[in-house]
Amino acid sequence: MEEVDKILIHSLRQTGTDVAEDIQSVKQFTSELIVEAVVRCLRVIDPPLGNGLSATLPPGMSARFRLGMSLAQACQDLGYKGEIGYQTFLYSNEPEIRSLLMFLVEKLPRESAEASDQPTGKLALLQKSIADQIKAQLAVSWVPPSCRLPFLCQTQSPGVSHSFHSQPLSLPHFSKASGKNLKEVKKYYKDFLLPVTAQPSQHSSVPASLLEHHALELSAAQEWENEWNSQGLLSRLSPEDYRSRKRARLQKRILEQLRVAAQPCLDSQNAPRSGQDLAELLHSFGGASIGGNVLTKGTRFTHTEKFTFTQDPEKAAQQMAAAANSLPNSHQSEEDLRARQQEEVASLQQQLQQLSLRMEEVGGDIKKFTQSISQVSDELKQWEASNMEKEASVRVKKQTVDLLPDAENNLAKLQALVESSAKRVASLSSQWEKHRAPLVEEHQRLKELSSSHELESSRKLSEIKDLHDKIRQSAEDAKKKEGLYKQLMKEFENLPKDVSRSAYTMRILEIVGNIKKQKEEITKILSDTKDLQKEINSLTGKLDRTFAVTDELVFKDAKKDESVRKSYKYLAALHEVKEK
The missing domain is CATH 1.20.5 (Single alpha-helices involved in coiled-coils or other helix-helix interfaces)
Known part of the structure; x- marks a missing residue:
């Protein structure tokens, strides 16, 4: 039976019937699946007869009854000799359905299986032709370039190779944000946006750019799905709200980064003024004559220019004379020059120490002044608060005095x-x-x-x-x-494809014959079982009647005779054993 059902299910799938993978026998067929299978077979056997029938079972009971009667009449028109009616399809019986499907499968034309395997549609035909070409090229063995024939040069030549160089592409994309300006966006896409093949600078970069763009879209979609499954669902927000919240958080972070990056620029703008104020303070304490423009900022070129061109002529002459005297001549030795340099370095270090000490003193004074200023400001605030309280009390007292008369x-x-x-x-x-x-x-x-x-x-x-x-x-x-x-x-x-349909048909007929023999033996066994059951029932009734009569007779005598009383007990025990 299982082999017959497998053959029937395979044939029904070839006719276009949607039989699930978990269905392995006709016993698992539902009424909807039976109707679909019969209609599909009728459409393949006789298209004018089957096209007028619906492959789906309607919900109404009257419509189901009419469809069942139409299917039964169509099967009878094809020559089905078994008992068939609307109940065959609505209230299915496994042997009847199996015999009906076997009849319909035998009526199927031989070329139906081959025709059902053929793909339909332009895309399927294109895919089939590509697959055939690839199979044909894979079947040909590889030949060295020197031994290739002309027809092999087209399939086995390496061709022109290009480096993988991708460029960003602009593709039409409509979102909810562009809903207000939808006409303008469509106009831009229609009149100004270049085709995808014309956007890269080189034509060889088009496939690489498309692959890169597609990979970016897939990665973005996968990242969004992972983020939504891990964090978005836990936030209990809609996808639009979650995106807007994430966008606002990102904008806030960018603004903070820009504010932090712009802070050094503001500090650099305020730095020259603070340096100038500090220089003026040093000048007031007499330190500017030594340091000059030590605290002013600038490049080495500006400092050189100031020291070279902004000094007085007399000082410049003195410096030039000192420089002329400092140059080594033929009478001075290198040791004198080194000693003079060491003296100059020592004097400069002493001046630097003096400046640092003066800077520390000035810094201490500044700290004292700031502390005194903060103390004075705190005292001023306290005096202002006490004055406000006193003014309020004076105002209340004045109003009270005015009310006294x-x-x-x-x-x-x-x-x-x-x-x-x-x-x-x-x-x-x-x-x-x-x-x-x-x-x-x-x-x-x-x-x-x-x-x-x-x-x-x-x-x-x-x-x-x-x-x-x-x-x-x-x-x-x-x-x-x-x-x-x-x-x-x-x-x-x-x-192997050389197995004919007749072999399967003969095998199915043999299996059907064996099934008929098994049915006959089962009917004989059932009839024998029924006869035995009838005999058992008659003997059981006779036994019950006999026991009732015996019980009544023995019970009458048991009151008088002790031996009869024991026999009555044995009879009751025997009846209990029989009931068990």
Whole structure:
């Protein structure tokens, strides 16, 4: 039976019936699958007859009844001799369905299987032609270049090779942000945007640029999916809100980086002024005559220019004379020159130490001044606060003194004002209680609603995670099944093609004959079983009647005779054993 069912399922799949992979026998066929299989077979056997029938089972009971009657009449028109009706399709019986499908499969034309394997559509034909070309080229053995014939030079020549050099491409892309200016964007894409083949500077860079652009899109999509599955779902935000939040955070970080980078520029702008102020302070203490422009900033060229061109003529002449005297002549030795240089270095170091000491003293004075300034500012703030308090107390006392001449009337007015204020506070408190009660109830309701929403969102989040896991598992199963399908297709291609249909038909007929013999033997066994059951039932009834009569007779005598009483006990025990 299993081999027959496998052959039937394979033939039905060739006719276009969507039989699932987990279905291995006719027993697992549903009513919808039976109707689809019969209609597909009828369309292959007799297209005018089968095209007028629906391959899907309608939901209404009357429509199902009409479809079942139409299918039964079509099968009878083809020559089916078995019992068939609407109940065959709606209330399926395994032997009837198997015999009907075997009849329809035998009626299928021999070229239907070959025709069903042929691909349809331009894309499928193109893929098939490419696969045929690749198979043909792989079947040809490789030949050295010196031994190649003209027809092999086209397929086995290396051709022109180019380096992989990609360039950025601009492709039409419509997003929600460009919805307002959709016409302008379309106009730009239509009138100004160059084709993809014309955007790279070299035509050989087009495939590399397309591959690079496609790889970037795939990596971006994969990164977004990983980020959304790991962080986006936990944030409980929509994808648009999550993207906008991420964009705002990135803009804020960029602004902080720009602000930090722009801070040294502002400090450099303020630095010359502080240096100038410090130079003026040193000049006031008499240190500018020694250091000059030591604290001013500038390059080596500007310092050289200042020292060369901004001095007085007399000083310049003196320096030139000193330089002339400092140059070694024929009467001076190198030792004198070195000693003079050491003396100059020692004097300069002494001047530097004096300047550093003066700088430390000035820094200490500056710190003292800043501390005194901060102390004075704190004292000033304290005096201002005390003055404000004293002014407020003076103002209150002045108002009190002004009210003293008419004290009685003012006290009455003040008392009336206090009473009116108390009444107003009481009325406001009662109004607040009236408004507060519904607000508290609304707050409780919203709190419960938010808690229920959180529970629902957490439940949905867990469901979404489970769905993602199921999707991944389904994808892995699909990959495994695809690999198994390819392996089976390779095995099928390697199988011999010379096996005729008649062999399978004869084998099916032999199996059908064996099934008929088994059915006859089963019917004989069933009839024998029924006869035995009837005999058993009759003997059981006779035994029960006999026991009832015996029980009644023995029970009457058991009251008088002790031996009969023992026999009655044995009879009751025998009846209990029989019932067990």
